[in-house]
Amino acid sequence: MSRTVTARAAALGGAVVVLLATVTGCGGSAEDDKDPEHRTFALRGHTLTVDSGDSALEIVAADAYEAGSVRVTRWFKGSVLVGQDPRVTWEMKDDDRLVLRMKCSGFVADCSAKHRVEVPRGIAVKVEADDGSVRARGFRDALSIRTDDGSVHVTDTTGPLELRADDGSVRAEVSSRRVRAGTDDGSVRLELGAVPDRVDASSGDGSVGITLPHAAYRVTARSGDGSVDVSVPRDDSSPHVVSATTDDGSITVRTAD
Structure with a gap:
């Protein structure tokens, strides 16, 4: 009887290991997303705050598109074994605050997000990032960047x-x-x-x-x-x-x- 229980436990343990390895391997990197989403947000005024959580950011000053709007490209890969499905959200609040969020929690959660934000010339930008690296280029106007955990x-x-x-x-x-x-x-x-x-x-x-x-x-x-x-x-x-x-x-x- 003890040998049967031990064998069943070993088999179950092996199945769990295989399942965990399979799920963990599905998360991947945001760079693996070959079909990123695109969205344009209206922007009022001459300042923009980018409020980001758990995402790598690329902030770019751009010339060649409609003034008064911000273009965002989003890459995302994620999986959760037990828990709610992972998701990412984006919205413009108060006409000048772009809020980017990723929700990824549960048992064996593996998620990765990246956003590229293209900002028209003449806009001062403030970046507030909770967790993630920030890269920026091309700015002639004031640029402020703060990240709690990231380069x-x-x-x-x-x-x-x-x-x-x-x-x-x-x-x-x-x-x-x-x-x-x-x-x-x-x-x-x-x-x-x-x-x-x-x-x-x-x-x-x-x-x-x-x-x-x-x-x-x-x-x-x-x-x-x-x-x-x-x-x-x-x-x-x-x-x-x-x-x-x-x-x-x-x-x-x-x-x-």
Whole structure:
């Protein structure tokens, strides 16, 4: 009798393992979605807030489509073994707040979402992301990005920048005149293509690297535990101000090659 029970338990356990492996393999990545959805939302005013949860984001400033609207492309893959079917939602609230959500909970839940948001020129954008990386490019107007858990990467941008990651790296290759970038846990890497008026870069636990065009700068650099290397020309009366701080990590401030 004991051998029969043991054999049945082993068979049941094996079936569960196979089922779990099968379901887990079905989740996949949002990148595997070959038929993404598209939707256009009306936008009023000159500002847009992107409020995202559990999704990778790509925010793009665009020229060639109707003003007063935002185009969104959505990729999604997901599965839940026991529980409600996973789903994603999108809506424009109060005419200027784009809310993106993914609901994926239950036993063996495996979901992945990605959104690309195309914003017309002349719109200032604020991104509030709970969980997911954020990439942005092409902005001439003010851009603010904050993510609780994920990296931030901005390129091809000239407008004022404010970038913040609670847990993740921050990178920017831009020509903005004013940049504020920080993270509690991760590195900060800034490459400026134009002489800035003000740069503030900080990390709680990670290195900070700033590359600047040739000019004289008023520099403040401090590390609680790490090396500090400032090789740009320094002038305490310069109108170009650079501040770099970290509690634990190295700091490098240098001119571009």
